[in-house]
Amino acid sequence: MTAESSRPRVPQGAGSARPGYNYAFLDEATKREIRRKLLKAVAIPGHQVPFSSREMPLPPGWGTGGIQVTASLVGPADVLKVIDQGADDTTNAVSIRRFFAETAGVETTTSTRRASLIQTRHRIPETPLAEGQILVFQVPLPEPLRFLEPRESETRRLHALAEYGSAYVSLYEQVARHGRIAQSYDYPVMVGGRYLMRPSPIPSFDNPKLDRNPALLLFGAGRERRLYAVPPYTPVESLSFEDRPFAVERSPQACDLCGATDSFLDEIVADDAGSRLFACSDSEYCNERQRRLGRSVVAP
Amino acid sequence: MSGLVQDPATAGGEASGGLLRPGFAEPALDAQRCFRTLLSAMAHPGRIHALDVAIEPPARLMPGSAALCLTLLDAETPLWLDAACADEEARAYLRFHCGCPLVDDSRAAAFGLVGGALPPLGDFAPGDDLAPEDSATVIWQVEALEDEGPLRLSGPGIDGIRALGLAPLPGHFLEERARGHAAFPAGVDLILVAGSRLVGLPRSTRIETAGEG
Numbered sequence: 001m002t003a004e005s006s007r008p009r010v011p012q013g014a015g016s017a018r019p020g021y022n023y024a025f026l027d028e029a030t031k032r033e034i035r036r037k038l039l040k041a042v043a044i045p046g047h048q049v050p051f052s053s054r055e056m057p058l059p060p061g062w063g064t065g066g067i068q069v070t071a072s073l074v075g076p077a078d079v080l081k082v083i084d085q086g087a088d089d090t091t092n093a094v095s096i097r098r099f100f101a102e103t104a105g106v107e108t109t110t111s112t113r114r115a116s117l118i119q120t121r122h123r124i125p126e127t128p129l130a131e132g133q134i135l136v137f138q139v140p141l142p143e144p145l146r147f148l149e150p151r152e153s154e155t156r157r158l159h160a161l162a163e164y165g166s167a168y169v170s171l172y173e174q175v176a177r178h179g180r181i182a183q184s185y186d187y188p189v190m191v192g193g194r195y196l197m198r199p200s201p202i203p204s205f206d207n208p209k210l211d212r213n214p215a216l217l218l219f220g221a222g223r224e225r226r227l228y229a230v231p232p233y234t235p236v237e238s239l240s241f242e243d244r245p246f247a248v249e250r251s252p253q254a255c256d257l258c259g260a261t262d263s264f265l266d267e268i269v270a271d272d273a274g275s276r277l278f279a280c281s282d283s284e285y286c287n288e289r290q291r292r293l294g295r296s297v298v299a300p
Numbered sequence: 301m302s303g304l305v306q307d308p309a310t311a312g313g314e315a316s317g318g319l320l321r322p323g324f325a326e327p328a329l330d331a332q333r334c335f336r337t338l339l340s341a342m343a344h345p346g347r348i349h350a351l352d353v354a355i356e357p358p359a360r361l362m363p364g365s366a367a368l369c370l371t372l373l374d375a376e377t378p379l380w381l382d383a384a385c386a387d388e389e390a391r392a393y394l395r396f397h398c399g400c401p402l403v404d405d406s407r408a409a410a411f412g413l414v415g416g417a418l419p420p421l422g423d424f425a426p427g428d429d430l431a432p433e434d435s436a437t438v439i440w441q442v443e444a445l446e447d448e449g450p451l452r453l454s455g456p457g458i459d460g461i462r463a464l465g466l467a468p469l470p471g472h473f474l475e476e477r478a479r480g481h482a483a484f485p486a487g488v489d490l491i492l493v494a495g496s497r498l499v500g501l502p503r504s505t506r507i508e509t510a511g512e513g
Contacts, residue, residue, distance in 0.1 A: 023328040032374055035335045036410075040433040042342045043489045043502035045456045049433045073339070075332040132340075160429035192456055192504070194485065214459070216343045231343045231457035231504075 024071040024104040030054055034072040034227070038218060041229035046191025047159070048142050053225040063096060064222030066119050066138035070096075073117060073134060073218075074104045081108070081115035086123040086264065086281035089299060093121075110284045122185075124206040126263045126285040129215035131232060137200045139221035142228065144188045144198040164196045167239060175244055184249055190237045191230055199236075205248050205264045210236040253278040257298050258289035266300065321356050323370050323397040334371040338491070341500035346453040346462040348445050351496045358390040360415055364493035365439050366393070372437075373398035373411060380409035380424075384416030385441075412438040417468075421476045424488045432485035435503070443467045445494045455505040463510075464499065466492065477507050 022028065030052065037051045056064040074080060080100055084093040088110040096119060097108045109115050112127040119136045129135060145155045148166040158164070167188055174182045187204035191197045199210055200219060210217065210230060217230040230236060238246040254261045256277050263280045270277040279300035280286035290297045324330035330353050341349040357366030373379060378401045379394060391402055403409050406423045418440055427435030449465020480487045480503065487503030501507070 023332070028328060028331065029374055032331070032372060033376065035339075036372055036377070036437075037433065038339065039342050039437070039489070040435070042339065042457075043487075043504055044432050044485045045504060047432060047485060073332075073336065075329065075336060077333075156430055212459075216339070233459045234456040 018102050021103055024074050024100070025057075026054065026068065026071045030068075031072045034068055037227050038069070038072065038229065041218070041227045042216070042231050044195075045230055045234050046195030046197040046228060048221075048226040048228045050225055051227050053222050056222065057099075058095070060223035061140065062092060063119070063121055063138035065220030065224075065227075066121070066136050066222075067096060067099070067220075068222060069136045069218050069220035069227065070100065070117065070119050071104070073136070074100055074106050076105060078116045079107045079109050079114050081110060081112065081118045082120075083118065083123060083125065083282075083284075084121045085266075086125070087283040087300070089283060112284055122201050122203075123264070123281060124202060124209045126260075126280070126282045128209075129213060131214040133215040135213075135215050135217050137202075137217065137219045139198070139200040139219045139226070140223070142198055142200075142219065142221040142224050142226040144196045159195065162194060164190075167196055168241075171239055171241070171244075175241075181240070181244060181246075187246075188239050190239065192234050193237075196239075197228065197230075197236075203264055204238065204246075205250070207236075207238045207246070208248065212236070251278065255280045255286060255289075255300075257300055258286045258293065258295075260286070260289055268300075320393055320396055321358055324353070324355070324367075327370075330367075331371045334367050338368060338371065338498070338500070341491070341498055342489070342502050343457050343500075345455065345457050345500050345502055345505040346451075346464045347499070348447050349498050349500075351498060353496070355496075358387075358393045360385050360387050360390050361393075361413075362441050362493050362495055364496045364498050365413060365441055367496070368439055368491060368493070368498070369394055369398055369400075369411075369413065373400040375399045375401070377401075377410040378403045378408055380404070380406040380412045382412075382414045382416050382419065385413050406436075409436055412436055414438060414440045418470050418473060420472060421480055421488045426480070426483060426486040426488055428486050432487070435486060435488055437489045437491065439491045439493060441493050443494065445492060445497055445499050450510045452508045452510055453501075453505050454508075457502075458505070474507060474509065477501075481506060 037049045041049045082093045082097040084090040100106050101108050112125040117134050121138045143155055149155050171181050185203045186201040187207055189197050212233050214232050219228045240246040251265050257279050265278045266281045268277045283300050286300045287297050337349050337351050351364050351367050353367050355363045355367050357363050380403050407425050424436035444467040446465030448463050451464040453462045489503055490501040492499040
């Protein structure tokens, strides 16, 4: 008998929160505050709304912002998927999924299509999202101007004035130094033509998926105590210049496991001789393709 | 809360025989379900949503607005009630179940609850460019919401243009919304409630009338 199967089974359905804890771990007053702030975040797309951010049973940096957002959303009718860098089976994803199975009695899945609620670290799934789904991003650093202007009082003023010149200068410096915009992740975007937003460190490969996505995109930064949102169908534009349009960097390889040429690939060192394997970062997408091709499924 | 609770403030009141009506039967789960409906309504402005919760509100509140108050309000959220909502029964209900301060100055309120004619939106706090989230949310009880009608909505959350019918439609409303839109990101967010149905109209939504281009 494994440690996993000897644990007390979580009963299904409503009211199955672990005894001794409130439903979905957070107390009701905290959830109410986060819910009110989420509504304001949706009403002002791309604007960072300060929130209380509680101590969670894991350290900041492990997704406490995303977990608090998910805890304020999740209910017995949900189906929850959690990914970490695209994968359903990494430690952080497994722990967070189990956390909500225990504290909220919620059904969990690895299927992007089946999930009503998806919490993610650093990726947007390859399978297109549908209307009604909610994607919750774990955000380490919410402020897109932070490395250009360290003072919070000033960055707030810059957002108030929509003064984003320095962000363009930063991209221009990359062009001057490298001959192209070299930023391949955490690439800044303009939301609804008004707010500069940091899309959490997703690869710029995923930036086009932010634009007019039919799903609701919510962002939670636990340590920095900020929430922000992109409502469905909201235009999200990656910063660029007329003569240097935004371009997605694509690897010339195909996935070694499923043959996909349209997905974001991880480069994995395969042995001591230094040979390399390229595999989809989205484990569910890769497994699904392998299954359809009739191959025996290998986890990326 | 289950059952009726004696409240000294309303003892002898007429509407409920001095007894407070109950709040949510399952506070955590009912609030979660109501919030998700509301979040979807604010994320899809103009689309009519239905709250799935059985609630007996005080006489002057609709089931939908009572459920939203139970979902959103607490000691941190000053609430302003218009004259049409503010009888002693409603005040006692909100004080007891939500514990929210009831304020006379609408500018000081985080939430407004309107049961009569919509007051000028300028009566509520719009926030400012530095902190646009410090703005009021107004719950407005209307007679009817229809998914066809003269209003044409566009903006974040809407794929193209969405039609909305609304009664009553006060003359000052469209003009104020248009003026308010120029002040974006500051602005007041509206939740329209008819019975247990609701529509979200966040400040980001543009409202025009049909034929206006």
